[in-house]
Amino acid sequence: MTFTSIIGQHDVKMRLGSAVKGVPGHAYVFIGPSGSGKTTLARAFAQALLCENATDIGACGHCVSCHHFGNLVHPDFISLELEPKEKTIKVEAVRSKVSADIAMHPQFGNRKVYLIDADNINEQGQNALLKSLEEPPAYVYYLLTVSGLERLLPTVRSRVVPIVMQRLSGEEIQQVLAEKNIPHSELTAFYARFSGGLPGVAVNLAGSEWFSTLREETISLYQSVCTQSRAWLLTEGY
Ligand SMILES: [Zn+2]
Numbered sequence: 001m002t003f004t005s006i007i008g009q010h011d012v013k014m015r016l017g018s019a020v021k022g023v024p025g026h027a028y029v030f031i032g033p034s035g036s037g038k039t040t041l042a043r044a045f046a047q048a049l050l051c052e053n054a055t056d057i058g059a060c061g062h063c064v065s066c067h068h069f070g071n072l073v074h075p076d077f078i079s080l081e082l083e084p085k086e087k088t089i090k091v092e093a094v095r096s097k098v099s100a101d102i103a104m105h106p107q108f109g110n111r112k113v114y115l116i117d118a119d120n121i122n123e124q125g126q127n128a129l130l131k132s133l134e135e136p137p138a139y140v141y142y143l144l145t146v147s148g149l150e151r152l153l154p155t156v157r158s159r160v161v162p163i164v165m166q167r168l169s170g171e172e173i174q175q176v177l178a179e180k181n182i183p184h185s186e187l188t189a190f191y192a193r194f195s196g197g198l199p200g201v202a203v204n205l206a207g208s209e210w211f212s213t214l215r216e217e218t219i220s221l222y223q224s225v226c227t228q229s230r231a232w233l234l235t236e237g238y
Pocket residue numbers: 051052053054059060061062063064065066
């Protein structure tokens with residue numbers, strides 16, 4: 001996935017493009033609320049860091065590395081995320097998937113990338129992670145995602161470069177919805193406004209039957225305010 005295939009985030013994409021073309025840092029944190037697209041962008045950056053022919057618009061999408069990345073079998077891309085039914089990422093998982101793993105050299109190219117859902121790592125886990133962040137081997141790159149920088153321990157925060165996700169415009173949100181085969185309509189314009197510039201929220205709302213029903217019922221209730229009795233509004237209308 002190239003950076004250009006991601007809608008919005010102009011300034012962020014420019015920064016990442018410069019990093020790919022130049023000398024990237026070894027630890028970044030992508031900051032944004034749920035639905036802001038931070039994980040999607042971090043994954044595109046990871047693919048670009050591993051790609052054999054990356055440019056300032058991201059990965060080529062055609063090399064062997066990109067092929068493996070696209071098929072979710074890249075040996076040098078490690079994703080640490082919350083397991084189903086777990087409430088936090090266990091400290092043992094941080095140790096086995098990151099701390100112990102970084103000593104092993106890349107199997108494929110000359111880089112390894114760790115994508116880490118830092119929102120779900122508690123203090124103990126972050127302390128375990130810190131040891132790996134302090135002196136990583138030259139081939140290791142960390143991409144953390146987090147909803148707010150305050151969720152990271154100050155010691156972790158001081159070792160990562162912040163990448164702050166931007167809110168999308170209404171027009172950009174409509175483009176995101178169009179890419180998901182949700183054509184522009186009065187309803188999608190409403191989703192774009194209601195999402196607060198968060199593409200993931202807009203997509204979820206557009207696919208949510210209950211939200212659409214709730215909206216229609218709310219509109220209907222408001223329209224009834226002038227014509228129905230108070231008793232009706234407080235009973236049947238409600
Ligand atoms: Zn490639």
